[in-house]
Amino acid sequence: LLFASAEILGCSGLASLRVTNLTEETIKVGVPGPYSGPAAEKGEHLKYGIQLAAEEINGKGGFLGKKVELVFADTEAKPEVGVSAYEKMVTRDKVQFIVGEVNSDVALATLDVVARYRIPTLYAIPASDELGKKVKSNPQKYAMVFMVDIPVSVMQSGSFLWLDEATKAGKLKVKEKTYALIYEDSSWGRIVGETWKNNMEKIGWKNVLTEVTPFKESEYMPILTRVKKLNPELVKIEITSLPAGVAITKQIAEMGIKSYIFGGYYQKTIEFPRMAGSFAEGSFNIREPYAPDWDKKIQKRFPKADPIASMFSYDSLYILGEAISKAQSFEPEKVTKALLETDHRGVFMRTVFDPETHFARFGKEYKLFGVAMFKNGKLELIWPPDYAQLKF
The missing domain is CATH 3.40.50.2300 (Response regulator)
Incomplete structure (x- = not known):
């Protein structure tokens, strides 16, 4: 079974066509992050969190019966490297979703990549307010982009x-x-x-x-x-x-x-x-x-894991899984619609996405x-x- 989605970008008249083969036994999820260079330690913690989530999800049957396959891509925390890494994840590795990232500058640089290929993307840690402003400025173009953290402006x-x-x-x-x-x-x-x-x-x-x-x-x-x-x-x-x-x-x-x-x-x-x-x-x-005993849980599997740095990617993969389950589909548009309806109580409090900025909502009843x-x-x-x- 094949499905395709196309988007006309800007006034250039160029169309981007993405085709996903649903006969594959696994669902490929791209996990970009800084796995080398000065920010590599943060990338390792990101990896710990999403690996634990994938192990748990696959142990319960995966996403709609398909096992999750994680595809890691090193961005080195550099925007120009990030753009290339994201392109390769989509065009070479054929990922269907993207969950990860640490650096806000990399996230900002790669927004147009995920928008062009219509890849539902959950930026796990990037929190620059500029991300929300970009989404709000062009909601159709950036419809499939979500930020799991709260924006920097409200962190204090x-x-x-x-x-x-x-x-x-x-x-x-x-x-x-x-x-x-x-x-x-x-x-x-x-x-x-x-x-x-x-x-x-x-x-x-x-x-x-x-x-x-x-x-x-x-x-x-x-x-x-x-x-x-x-x-x-x-x-x-x-x-x-x-x-x-x-x-x-x-x-x-x-x-x-x-x-x-x-x-x-x-x-x-x-x-x-x-x-x-x-x-x-x-x-x-x-x-x-973070939730009680989360530190014990993540460090039992990965003793060197930082509980805070690892919880964002862990929650993010579960949020994606809930959206796929709700949509009963892997189609980007249907998954995106379900992501907009997210109400996830995870390790880091409660995730509900703001409909305009696609950031996680801030507040005592949400995240802070x-x-x-x-x-x-x-x-x-x-x-x-x-x-x-x-x-x-």
Whole structure:
């Protein structure tokens, strides 16, 4: 049995025809990711998650009785390499669906590839808001593209929900609701800094100090002297450099600053707990919630797997499977229609796609980044309550 779908692209008059042979015993799913180069570690965790999902799904009979065959393609986290890798997956390897990817720049570069060949695609980790804007700008062209994560612009939002709840409940011992903001002079630092300024004002917190530091700064004593003098009840720090993050963490302790500390990206690196030691104890950060015992489950099969980095691809393959089951078909248009109706409760909360951007919806009833606290060298989730690993 053969079926085909065609799309006229733009005003060029060129048509793209994709033919899928449904007599094959397997369903080929392309899994792009950075499997070599500086981002290879992230690619490995992506691979762990989807491999576990495929093993479980195939153990139950596969998709509509057909076993899932994973086809891995190395993008090296480079857009130009990604475009070539995606082309090869479709034209040479004949994949029928794509599930994977880590890098947002690669995802943006490959949007037109998956649109041209009409391949239902679930980007597992890419979260640039630009992806949603592209889908919204041309919904017909990018109809088959979906993002399983929430967009970057709302990743910090859980922080403010928690701060507001914890303050009102008396869990955070504050009187004046004052905070200091320290962030690095980078695009990421500025985005997070402005997000905190805007949202903290909305929930009634007063900014008493804002400091923008050079990237990879190591000497924070002058800034921390001002922080200690002003004595804000909370200090938010957004730094991506691990050495800089360790430096400011230790210098805060040396200065005897007693404010609540809400850390940044530097705290989420594998090496941070070892390098910072006890100096990080009691500080907060955002972290993705995951289902109870997920870490034990994935690490039983793959001992080196990171529970967070592996859960996106795991959920993504199950989301695709549910859509195929609902559609009772492998036809791209029917599967896409079913994907739009997704309501999946997986490892990372609940996935429902926004009909305009095709990003996973944000919110307490859908997906959000929770809040975690360092305890005994581990960043343990304390909110939302249903996913809490530690009572606060």
